[in-house]
Amino acid sequence: MIRETADAPAKRIVRPCIHCGEPTDSDTEQPAEEIFCCNGCRGAYELIHGWGLEGFYGLRDQLASGPASRVNAQASRYEVFDNAEFLGPSVPTEQADGLMRCELAVHGLHCAACAWLIENAAIRTPGWNVARVKMSDHTLQVIFDPTQTALSKIAGLLDRLGYELAPISKQRDQHFQNESRRHLIQIAIAGFFAANAMWIAVALYAGEAYGVAAEHRFFLRMIGTALGVAAVLLPGRTFFVGAIASMRNRVPHMDLPVALGLSVGTIVGTINAITGKGHLYFDSLAILVFLLLIGRWIQFHQQHRAAKAVDLLLRITPRHANRVDERNETSTVLVDALQIGDVIRVGGNESLPADGEVVQGESMIDRSLLTGESVPEGVQPGDRVLAGTINLQRVIDVRVEAIGDDSRIGKVMRSVEDATNQKTPIVQFADSVGGVFVVVVSLLAIASFLWWMPSGWSVAASHATSLLIVACPCALALATPLAIAVSLGRAAKHKVLIRDGNTLQQLARGGRIWFDKTGTLTSGRPDAELISGHWDAVQLAAVVEQECQHPVAEAIKRLASRSPKEIQIDSYELTAVHRNGVVGQVNQQAVLVGNLALMDQHHIMISDSTMEAIDRCTDESASPILIAVNGLIEAIVAISDPLRPHVASTIASLRHRGWKIGILSGDHPAIVQHVASRVGIDIDEAHGAMSPEEKLFTVQRDSESDEDSTTVMIGDGANDAAALAAADVGIAVRGGAEVSLQAAPVFIASGDIQDIDHLMQSARRTNWLIRTAFAVSLTYNLVAVGLAMMGRISPLIAAVLMPISSVSVLALTLAWPTYPSSLGNAGLWDKTTEGKTP
Known part of the structure; x- marks a missing residue:
């Protein structure tokens, strides 16, 4: 195990930035409210307090959404937001009152506290009339007065708060919106019928208890029956469509007994209403349709969430690029407007928008997004770079070779979609059992009807209806989604x-x-440890690296903050950045920080003790970084991923x-x-x-x-x-x-x-819960069906007994411990290996 040669001093510690929570080096005596990771977060903090919106932090913490987004201390210029070509589909449109409206994607949203802050910022900004944040798809609707402010100023203001705006993609899932609206309309209609049918039923029940005129009773029975029939034929027709499709395809489906029960109940109830004899089922029918449609709408949304195709490429590659013209001047354009052969300029700490070849500049590229390689790779003219990777250091010019779907990341995204579409869905245990149940119940209902026919059509229909009602597959249909919903909810709490x-x-x-x-x-974040040499050399290296955004540079700077003493810095200069390291001067001393190849390039002598330290690093699968001062190796640092x-x-x-x-x-x-x-x-x-x-x-x-x-x-x-x-x-x-x-x-x-x-x-416990719930539901249904076929249950009693199986499944599910309450499995691991650096 590689260890440091000296203990860290007590006067400097790492504490979270008060705005974004980023770990920040600070003095132990420094107040917590003065700790900022960068000037950008300091400016956002002061701006929020200047507006009197400090309640944002309390609301954010109450919602437990995590810290705010880190603010870019050197925010890019936002003049491009006044360019219609850059905005594309997000270009503002003029309203009747002269105000401009547009919709933009907003990055950095965490919770309702972020939405609250942005919407209150609009109120306090002259010319920015309205801000409406839509958390579901992370978009922001902006209404502003172009005579008082510009969209670029609004974008810059939000950047100071830690939120980045970008043009939105107009690829809307219109089919989903239309289908969801259709479901909601059906639910609303069914709810109207169900509510009014229940009031009619209450009036009839009250009439039976206290007396009601025959003509009034007949009127109420006919109105109630009309409501029940309308509920079945209008919003309930979706179950008949499913049942017909089930019979055509010869595949049993839960819609089949539901449709059969609704049909028998409607026919028998209508005849009884007209003749004035027997039971009415219009209230039960209307409520059943209403509840089943709600369940179907929830299922539809879950399926949509699972299958929703998101514009993945837009999420991880820039929406725009800086194109270089013949005069070596840059202009910001949409990535879609790039052509093969165009030259684009990519700054430090920016993501590449396209595949291409480096034509000018040297830098380091973080390829972990695409390849998983934890160590950045150096590039120079002639090297190929890929969209989605990050330029860590200096500006490079890249000649475009592929964009969008033709780029490497685009092909990866296409393979994601292909894999998702080709994946065969699991046939759930509920489907296999439910299919058999549907066939058996339907056949038993027909057999019961035929068996009781000698006793009269009314008696046979009554017993068959009782069977279909009491054996309604609600509990079977409920067992799996309810158990899964409870398990998902408990997992979400963790x-x-x-x-x-x-x-x-x-x-x-x-x-x-x-x-x-x-x-x-x-962890994915490189860590540095001093294995040989002096702390002074580490501090000199950190000074040289302080302008670099490279992960190794960040690790060295964090290591230097733990130095037992501080050195006086009078002057420093970063003179060169190579793919193998950096070269600079600190206090008139030449400082080199890099790998063994960089030392060989500058003819630095490598001693046997240095090689032993390097071998110790490689044996621990760490990357050795050498620090040379005035031509001599003064320290060796191991870079690893803990x-x-x-x-x-x-x-x-x-x-x-x-x-x-x-x-x-x-x-x-x-x-x-x-x-x-x-x-x-x-x-x-x-x-x-x-x-x-x-x-x-x-x-x-x-x-x-x-x-x-x-x-x-x-x-x-x-x-x-x-x-x-x-x-x-x-x-x-x-x-x-x-x-x-x-x-x-x-x-x-x-x-x-x-x-x-x-x-x-949790998965295994949920699986056992589903099986147990099925066993309980099937046992109940077997007993109930047997009693119904024997003529021991009337339709009214069946309507009362039907919810019992669902209630039993509900009680069992809520009592079942689906998610582990313990937080560990003590004794199954060797604690000496926990969290150590590989």
């Missing part, structure tokens, strides 16, 4: 978000789990439950195998240097090879998106690209990897 119930059914079977490494098993807490314990527990565990990573194979050995994964199951396509192939192969087990992929980057979608179950952990969350049905929002084990336990 910040484990599950998109659909099929996931729990899949995870209950067991099988194989593939982990990504960077950002999943490890393990997440509780990784070893979680993997041990998963293996104990029968899961096979492996790693699919784009990182170096030696690093991947070292991590595997530290967390208890077999070396043969740890695969490194894998491209997104190779991950996808491996997951698809495992998923197709064994249909009786479940293949799980756990990752957090866009390089994992295709594999997450192709797996039987994809699990995204916090800290990855948003594209992964759209491809995966499970999101571990807590960031605690132990919740993966808790999720597996």
Whole structure:
């Protein structure tokens, strides 16, 4: 294990920024309200308090949504927001009152507190009349007076608050909107019929108790029956459509007995209403249609959420680019307007909008979003770069070779959609049992009708109706969605978000789990440790690196903040940035910070002790960074990616439950195998240097090879998106690209990897709950059907008994402990390996 050579001083500690919560170096005596990670957060904090909106912080904390977005201290110029070509579909339109209206995408929203802050900021900004935040799709509607302010000023103001605006995509799911509106209209109509039918029923019941004139009774019976018939024929026709389709396709469906029961109830109830004899069912029919339609609308929304296609490419690549013309001047254009051969300019800490070849400049590229490689890669003229990766250091010019769907990230996104569309949905246990139940109940109802026909048509119809009512598949239909809904809700309380119930059914079977490494098993944030040399050299290196945005530079700066003493800095200069490191001067001393190749380039002598320290780093799968001062190696720093807490314990527990565990990573194979050995994964199951396509192939192969087990992929980057979608179950952990969350049905929002084990336990408990609920419901229905066929239950008693099975399933579900209450599995792991640096 690599350790520091000196203890950290007590006078400097790391505390959260008061605005965004970013870990920030500070003095122990510094008040908490003065801790800011950057000048941008300081400006946002002062602006919010200047408006008198400090209640934002209290509301945010009350909602437990996490910190605000970190503010960009050097916000880009927003003049492009006054350019119609840049805005595209978001270009403002003029209203009748002369005000301008537009809709923009807003990034950085967390909760209702963010919406509250933005909408109150509009009230306090002259010329900005209205701001309406839509949390469902993270959009902002802006209404402003162009004579008083410009859209660019509004965008700049929100940037100061930590929210970034961007043009919106107009690819709307119109079909979903129309279908949802149709469902809601049907529910509203059914609710109208049900409410009025219930009032009619109350009047009739009261009349039976206190007396009512015969003509009034007949009138109420006919009005109530008309309401019930209308409820069945208008909003309830959807069940008849499903039943007819079921019979045509010869596939039993829950709509079949529902439609049959509604038909018999309607016919018998109408005849009884006209003749004045027998029971009426109009109130029960109307209520049943109303409740079933509500359930269908909820199911429709769940299916839409599971299948909704999001514009993934827009989420992780820039919407615009800086195009360079023949005069070497830049203009901001939409990425869609780029042509092959155009030259674009990409600044430091910016994402590349297209694939291409570097034609000017040298920098470091973070490729982890695509490849999973944790160590940035140096680029120079002639090297190829990809859309979605991040330029970490200096400005580079890139000649465009591919954009949109033709880019590497576009092909990955297309494979995500293909994998999602090709994935065969699980036939749930409820479907198989429910299909048999539908056929059996329908046949028994016909048999009961024929059996009682000798006693008269009215008696036969009454008993058949009783059977269909008391054996209504509501409890069977309720068992699975109710158990899953309760399990999803309890998991959500532990910040484990599950998109659909099929996931729990899949995870209950067991099988194989593939982990990504960077950002999943490890933190994804490089850490630095001093293994040899002097703290003074580390501080000199931090001074040289202070203008660099490279992750290694950030790690060295954090390491320098723990130095036992501070040195006096009189002057410094960053003279060169290479792909292997940086060169600068501090207090008239030449300082080099980089790898062994950089030292060789500058003819720095490497001693045997230095090589031993380098070997110690590589043995621990860490990257050695050398610091040379005035031509001599003064310090060696190890850069590594530390393990997440509780990784070893979680993997041990998963293996104990029968899961096979492996790693699919784009990182170096030696690093991947070292991590595997530290967390208890077999070396043969740890695969490194894998491209997104190779991950996808491996997951698809495992998923197709064994249909009786479940293949799980756990990752957090866009390089994992295709594999997450192709797996039987994809699990995204916090800290990855948003594209992964759209491809995966499970999101571990807590960031605690132990919740993966808790999720597996919850899946098995939910599966047992569903089976138990089915057993209870079927037992009840068997007894009730038997009594109905024997003529022991009248339609009125059947209507009373019908909800009992649903109530029993509800009570059982609420009492069942579907999510583990404990937070660990003590004794299953070696605590000496927890959270240490690989």
